Amino acid sequence: MSNESLRVRRIKEGTVIDHIPAGLALTVMQILGIKGKEENVIAMVMNVESEKLGKKDILKIEGKELKPEEVNKVALVAPTATINIIKDYAVVKKFRVSIPDEIRGIISCPNPTCITRREQIEPRFKVISRNPLKLQCEYCGTYVNREEVIQQLVK
Numbered sequence: 001m002s003n004e005s006l007r008v009r010r011i012k013e014g015t016v017i018d019h020i021p022a023g024l025a026l027t028v029m030q031i032l033g034i035k036g037k038e039e040n041v042i043a044m045v046m047n048v049e050s051e052k053l054g055k056k057d058i059l060k061i062e063g064k065e066l067k068p069e070e071v072n073k074v075a076l077v078a079p080t081a082t083i084n085i086i087k088d089y090a091v092v093k094k095f096r097v098s099i100p101d102e103i104r105g106i107i108s109c110p111n112p113t114c115i116t117r118r119e120q121i122e123p124r125f126k127v128i129s130r131n132p133l134k135l136q137c138e139y140c141g142t143y144v145n146r147e148e149v150i151q152q153l154v155k
Contacts, residue, residue, distance in 0.1 A: 009043065014062040016084040016091075017074060022047050024078050025057035031073045031153040032066070040064055053080060073106060075099045076149050079130060099130050102138075107152045111142040
């Protein structure tokens with residue numbers, strides 16, 4: 001890593017999502033429903049040097065703390081991400097995202113004949129593999145991969 005430093009203004013209150021795989025910050029913004037028209041300040045840095053990832057993206061969202069469901073969405077798209085909760089310019093909580101063993105209600109089963117598509121049943125997926133991501137519908141057995149998950153989440 002070079003001696004040059006990257007300067008992005010600190011935020012007073014909010015969330016910093018670090019260690020996003022390079023090129024996925026825009027996708028993370030989309031899955032969080034951030035369109036840039038909100039009042040909060042958003043800083044996005046892409047393709048920054050990283051010892052762990054080679055290159056990474058960073059997203060700073062002022063005035064927003066992620067809900068557990070949003071953290072799970074980030075984990076599905078950016079499993080290497082870390083979340084920093086900022087209060088009064090200081091990190092008060094820091095944790096690495098993790099994909100839960102079961103995904104509930106975040107994505108739909110792509111199988112048109114699955115009961116979750118015909119009835120009002122919450123879709124549930126068992127995590128078969130985290131890397132590469134592979135989920136299985138608990139009702140019909142259909143498999144879903146990371147690209148399919150991303151397609152659903154950015155709609």
